[in-house]
Amino acid sequence: METKEVIFELRTKHGLSQDELAEKVYVTRQAVSRWETGDTIPNTETLKLLSKLFDVSINTLLGSPRKLICQCCGMPLDDSTISREPSGTFNEEYCKWCYDDGKFTYSNMEDLISFCSKNMSNENWSPEQVRVYMEKLLPTLKHWK
Numbered sequence: 001m002e003t004k005e006v007i008f009e010l011r012t013k014h015g016l017s018q019d020e021l022a023e024k025v026y027v028t029r030q031a032v033s034r035w036e037t038g039d040t041i042p043n044t045e046t047l048k049l050l051s052k053l054f055d056v057s058i059n060t061l062l063g064s065p066r067k068l069i070c071q072c073c074g075m076p077l078d079d080s081t082i083s084r085e086p087s088g089t090f091n092e093e094y095c096k097w098c099y100d101d102g103k104f105t106y107s108n109m110e111d112l113i114s115f116c117s118k119n120m121s122n123e124n125w126s127p128e129q130v131r132v133y134m135e136k137l138l139p140t141l142k143h144w145k
Contacts, residue, residue: 002063004038010054010061011036025049048089057082057090071142072098073112074134093142109138 018032034040068077083091083099106112121127
């Protein structure tokens with residue numbers, strides 16, 4: 001979905017007119033109209049306000065152009081798994097299990113690898129296969145560099 005479609009869908013889902021949305025994010029109704037026709041997109045500060053108002057990530061507002069992964073464990077991220085800062089804003093770099101309320105859950109790589117080896121293994125992936133995969137993946141992620 002494109003940004004224009006996302007904003008229109010969220011606005012109508014929340015029962016807001018263009019005027020009402022404009023008032024909530026401190027822009028004109030014409031600005032909202034231009035977003036919804038695809039003539040422009042909101043600036044960074046307005047995207048933050050829209051993110052908070054609609055409780056979706058900025059990535060979602062922009063039509064999910066980036067495939068987000070947790071920079072601690074490598075898990076794919078969507079709005080239901082993205083972590084939040086203590087202020088309630090989304091932190092699009094980490095999942096809610098690795099980073100919660102401004103704090104990291106795992107202080108060392110071995111604890112995370114052990115947890116994943118136990119909980120990600122199944123009939124297709126043995127705990128040792130998970131361990132080998134995680135040992136290769138984690139050092140490439142921002143949190144562990």
